[in-house]
Amino acid sequence: MFRLQSVRHSRYSVDYLDPTLLKEELDKPLEKDDPRRFQPVKAAANEHTTSCTYDPYVAKFIRMMMKRGQKEIARRCIDRLEKYHKASTEEERNAIELDPMKVFHEAIENCKPLLITQRTRRGGITYTVPVPCSASYQLFRSMKWLVEACREKEGGERWFWEKLSTELLAASQNQGKGVRKKQELHRLCEANRAYAHYRW
Incomplete structure (x- = not known):
């Protein structure tokens, strides 16, 4: 007999x-x-499949950047992640990563925050306290930052998939808006580390 639990x-x-x-x-x-x-x-x-190309991170990222239920358009944005050869020498060309899944996973890993801040009230004063975040929240926050960076990105790119590929390539090399947001959050945690004992 299985127990029923909501x-x-x-x-x-x-x-x-x-x-x-x-x-x-x-x-x-x-x-x-x-x-x-x-x-x-x-x-x-x-969205689950037994295909060897299925990746749960990619499926989650597609759901996060989808608008108005148009999952097929969001999936096509991921499929267009490409890197063009602009290198002049053979050594530079060999150093370029051509696998889009590796670029995608490196970008996600580089945007993951280790700490977040939460507000705690002690003695009538509200403190901003740095706390470590869980693995699931790290994944959520890094994907959210990448999608937000693409939506607010201004520049020569016209289409969302162009902005997305540029942002993912930059994040895989520890650059770009998503990585900067993580670094700003870590600087805020560092500035408030004197209040770290208030998280208990």
Whole structure:
């Protein structure tokens, strides 16, 4: 008998297992003590696939930059992430990263903040206290900063996908607005580190 427990924004209780998406795992026979034999499994979401090119970070990023439910347009923006060869020598060309997934993951990693600030009230005074942030919030904040940087970016680029590719390339090299926002947040945390003991 499974216990029923309300989970926010989910029709499944905590007893349900996540679906298996790797083709290699699906081809293997289940072991005797595998929990998938005894526990129910959630249905796969619409964007899930067993394709070798599926990346959960890319799927999350597409959902974050989507507007008015137009996921196909957002997906095409990611597909156009390209880098052009502007290098003159062979060594410079070999140093250029051509895999868009590596560029995307490096950009996400470089924008992840380690600390955030939260307001705490002590003795009638409100303090800005630096606190470490969770891995899920780091991922959310880095993606949000990249999307915001593309939306407010001004320059020669006309289309969103051009701004996105420029911003992702800059962030993968520790430059750009997304990385600057992370650095500004870290400077604010450094300035308020005297109040770090108020987080307890």
